[in-house]
Amino acid sequence: MKAYIFPGQGAQFTGMGLDLYEKSPVARDLFNRANEILGFNITSTMFEGTAEDLKQTKVTQPAVFLHSAIMSKVMGERFQPDMVAGHSLGEISALVANKTLDFEAALKLVYKRALAMQHACELQPSTMAAVLGLEDHIVEAVCADVEGVVVAANYNCPGQLVISGSIEAVEIACEMLKERGAKRAMILPVGGAFHSPLMEPARKELAEAIEATTFSTPICPVYQNVTTFAVTNPAEIKENLVFQLTAPVKWTQSVQNMIKDGATHFIEVGPGKVLQGLVKKIDRNSEVSSAEF
Structure with missing residues (x-):
């Protein structure tokens, strides 16, 4: 069974999407529509902007989404998913691919x-930090012992977990994790504590927009970051998407459940190959590849 997976923030690169735009009339139309919807020319930043330009939050997230969502559209009838999943932001790309969202x-x-x-x-x-070389339960226990806000935020693969919280609490947790044997515990160059309780203001803001959006019955299940299991009920998908901002991204568990449910080939749709690497670390027997148009 084929599982299509969609990357999140951090997968962007300079010149992203230009090949799609130049070679596909479908892509060209969608990119032009995106400029109109957003009210600014995101394509010029994607195609010609610097890495620094692409780091702007208002650009990064729509840019990664557009690359992934448009790629799945360009594939046309060759895009036949048995299941989909996306890492953080990538979950919204996955919901376009399985026709939950237009x-x-x-x-x-x-x-x-x-x-x-x-x-x-x-x-x-606030900030985030990558922790390498420790079991999840040790990282969780250390976070629980630190005063202030610091939580496990991204379960990327066995031995690779990202923590998130206030700057002081994350820094203290990093030192404690090194003492517990972490190979590395390093602060990441991000703008804030994503997937932590500190995103509660954003969750409330986004909840209203999600509630006002129509969610349709998908053509295949989505394995959502919050629950890690196959979901096809539009109301459940909507609810899980609301809570995603303050809940951890359980990528390891999602991939494991997709494999249990029959996934043998994981195809990454969008910029980069980060998710393919994570899948191989979760299950080295799984086949991985990048989507082609």
């Missing part, structure tokens, strides 16, 4: 999500 509604949600998260970051200085 392209325009999804892009508007992504943009509102980006601005809401940026606003939450400005309310309180």
